[in-house]
Amino acid sequence: MSHDFLQPKGWKPAVGYSNGVAAQGRMIFTGGLIGWNGDCEFESDDFLGQAAQALRNVVAVLEAGGARPDHLVRLTWYVTDKREYLASLKALGAIYKEVIGRHYPAMALVQVVALVEDRARVEIEATAVIPQD
Template identity: 50%
Template sequence: MTHQIIQPDGWVQAKGYANGVLTEDGTLYTGGQIGWNKDQVFVAKDFIGQMEQVLRNILDIVEAAGGTAADVVRMTWFVKDKKEYMAHQREVGEAYRRVFGRHFPAMSMLVVADLIEDEALVEIEATAKITKA
């Protein structure tokens, strides 16, 4: 089985991992995305800002593989602060819809003690099924 590494144009090259891997059956797996931009800089320091950036990063990878938000079938969220997430449910929903509209894939959320990048507040990985016409 062959696969293709997906790296959106203009992004700093990932080191030690792939931002996305597209298999020949059209399944796209994203690496865990955090709230930094294409230059690996954290512009947002708050949870909602980082969450929205993470979702934009995922969508950039999906689009680079030839897909759309509607092709995302699963997301796994890793958050450092459950209380922060729960206290901002309305803002979470608004930020989510700005990026993914009303497409809601299967999701899981895990509360974790920490993430590798100290500034990261949330990490999300996604799976998409992309069918080429």
């Protein structure tokens, strides 16, 4: 992998994410992906179920561009309830590792009033960089 995870000297290590990533190569950008399937149908109204599906959707778009989860350099999560997110961290971590693996790009979490799809509880934007050979 040709990504460099950036850790400023003297900072405590980030847990479950990176503060920054330096990468060079072919860039892949996803739109905001929510927790519905490829037919635009929700199979769950549960936060964890939607988060798992949104992550699987990220992986599917990456694959369509020739990228893998370990090419991710940034994830931005939009949630409608940060308390629900925080209360689900342990289970969400297990889902994340199952779908993405033990790869922790730069991440941000933003609580929003609503998402465009009323049933959506989480939306994820991703950036990946496929290393140049």
